[in-house]
Amino acid sequence: MELRELGHTGLRVSRLCFGTLTLGPLQADLTVEEGGGLLAYAIARGVNFCDTAQLYKTYPYIREGMRRSGRYDLIISTKTYAYTRQLAVEAVEEARRALDRDYIDVFLLHEQESVYTLEGHKEALDYLYECKAKGVIRAVGLSTHAIAGVRGAVEKGLDLVFPMMNVDGLGLIDGSRPQMEAAARDAHDAGLGVFAMKALGGGNLHRRAPECFDYILGLPYVDSVAVGMQSTDEVDLNLSFFLGQRTDPALRDRVAAKPRRLLIEDWCERCGACVKRCGQGALSMGESRAVCDHSKCVLCGYCSTVCPQWCIKVV
Ligand code: SF4
Ligand code: SF4
Numbered sequence: 645m646e647l648r649e650l651g652h653t654g655l656r657v658s659r660l661c662f663g664t665l666t667l668g669p670l671q672a673d674l675t676v677e678e679g680g681g682l683l684a685y686a687i688a689r690g691v692n693f694c695d696t697a698q699l700y701k702t703y704p705y706i707r708e709g710m711r712r713s714g715r716y717d718l719i720i721s722t723k724t725y726a727y728t729r730q731l732a733v734e735a736v737e738e739a740r741r742a743l744d745r746d747y748i749d750v751f752l753l754h755e756q757e758s759v760y761t762l763e764g765h766k767e768a769l770d771y772l773y774e775c776k777a778k779g780v781i782r783a784v785g786l787s788t789h790a791i792a793g794v795r796g797a798v799e800k801g802l803d804l805v806f807p808m809m810n811v812d813g814l815g816l817i818d819g820s821r822p823q824m825e826a827a828a829r830d831a832h833d834a835g836l837g838v839f840a841m842k843a844l845g846g847g848n849l850h851r852r853a854p855e856c857f858d859y860i861l862g863l864p865y866v867d868s869v870a871v872g873m874q875s876t877d878e879v880d881l882n883l884s885f886f887l888g889q890r891t892d893p894a895l896r897d898r899v900a901a902k903p904r905r906l907l908i909e910d911w912c913e914r915c916g917a918c919v920k921r922c923g924q925g926a927l928s929m930g931e932s933r934a935v936c937d938h939s940k941c942v943l944c945g946y947c948s949t950v951c952p953q954w955c956i957k958v959v
Contacts, residue, residue, distance in 0.1 A: 645690030645886065648867040653783035653803050655749060657693035657719055657868045659861070660886045661839055662686050664694055666872030667810070668702040670945040671958045674874070680708025686879045687713040695806070695841070695870040697723040697754055698735050699949055703742035721750035721806070721839075723787050724768070732768035736775055749782045750807055751775070755923070756786040759796035769800075776803075783837065789923060791819040794827035797836060804837030808942075809866065811852070812861040814845040814932030816944040818924060825863065831863035839868040846943030847872075847904040847958070853896075857885040875899075904943060906936045909955035917958060918947035 645868045647656040666672055667679035674682070683694065683705060692715070696702045700835055703722075710716050724735035739748050751772050751872075753765050764768065768863075775781040785804035786797050797805040813821030843860040844850045860869050872891060873879050881899050884891045906926075912933030919927045919934060926940035927947060934956075948956035 645692075645883075647692070649865050650750075650783070650839065651832070652687045652802050652835045653750070653837050655719055655782065655837070658691045659868050660686075660693075660882060661721070661868045661870040662691050662694040663841065663870040663872035664696045664702040664705055665700045665945060666873060666874045667705045668700050670700060670948050671872070672874045674705075675783050676704045676708050679705035680712055682873065682876065682879065683709030684712035684715075685876055686873070686883075687715050687718065689879065689883055691720070692717075693719045693839075693868055695721045695839075698738065699723075699725070699754065699865075703739065707743055719749045720745070721752060722748060723752035723754040723806075725754045726768040726848060727765045729767040729771045732771040735768075735818070736772070736780065740780070747780055747782065750804065751781045751803075753782055756788050756793045756796060757790045758792035759799050761793075762786065762796045762800055785836070787816055787841065789817050791816065791823045791827045794824070794831050798827075798831050798834050804839070805831050806839055806841055806870070808841040808842045808844050809860060809863070810843050810849060811856050812845060812849065814849065815842055815924060821896070827864070829865045832867075836924050838866050839870060841870045842942055842944075843869050846941070850904070851900055853881070853900075854891070857882075861886065904958060905938055906910065906941050906943060906947075907933050907957045908936060909953075909957075911953055912955050913953055915952060917950040917952065921947050921950045 645658045650657050667674050722739050725733040726735045772784045783803040785802045787806040789808045794805050794807050808815050828838050843856050849856050877899050924940050926937050928936050943958045945958050
């Protein structure tokens with residue numbers, strides 16, 4: 645697996661980053677043994693980089709993946725919604741404790757939309773840079789679904805950025821695919837590490853996976869690409885794309901046959917919390933429950949985190 649410098653962070657990461665959201669309770673809800681085993685399987689095949697978040701509740705899976713593989717040097721990127729110093733302190737300590745690590749490689753502010761939201765998170769950002777100065781964090785950045793988020797990271801001189809990028813521009817909240825490409829290129833040229841998310845549109849584009857990976861891997865300013873995976877078949881298939889190998893048609897068919905969609909259970913109480921939470925405008929309130937416009941949904945699973953009835957799943 646090719647390794648690339650992640651901007652000027654000093655981190656050398658595999659081009660395939662294991663997105664762990666898919667393993668945990670917000671999505672597949674694998675056991676820690678199953679999810680950690682799958683991560684260890686990918687690590688054994690050359691993946692040295694994974695993405696998580698305070699929200700995802702997948703730290704135990706990553707810890708188990710490191711234990712099983714013996715690769716305690718796995719490069720871990722996590723993120724937090726913290727906006728105050730105290731919340732940032734808690735986020736960093738939670739990650740260090742749960743991952744059994746003195747340091748965290750990459751800490752991101754989660755879902756930033758522009759330089760203005762970054763200013764609203766100044767206390768948290770300042771604390772993350774304090775941690776970096778002490779060697780507790782190696783690089784600081786943000787994740788974003790917005791072109792203005794990438795521009796904000798450059799303006800504030802962050803170390804890296806984790807934008808949503810895919811061949812259809814699916815899920816971008818403030819512009820088009822070419823505008824995101826221009827912003828990511830400018831970030832890279834300014835020395836920021838750039839790693840991309842949602843190359844398959846959160847699963848919506850998975851039937852066009854070859855085209856999606858050709859696109860994202862052809863962008864020279866994207867250092868690594870985070871992809872969520874839930875089975876050894878998916879790991880094997882994605883590795884074949886990243887290694888430029890011929891894909892096994894039977895493997896491709898098996899992975900393609902697995903449908904993924906947002907499921908809203910019939911015990912929904914119509915509280916509306918999920919509709920407010922969805923940044924994609926994919927949810928609305930139906931007569932008996934919330935309903936999803938699957939053409940807008942990027943399968944991020946974030947709506948499920950605010951559901952008091954636990955009735956939303958990506959399956
Ligand atoms: S409906 Fe839920 S999973 Fe789909 S985009 Fe909105 S928040 Fe994400
Ligand atoms: S948050 Fe849950 S209970 Fe509330 S409307 Fe959405 S699906 Fe229904």
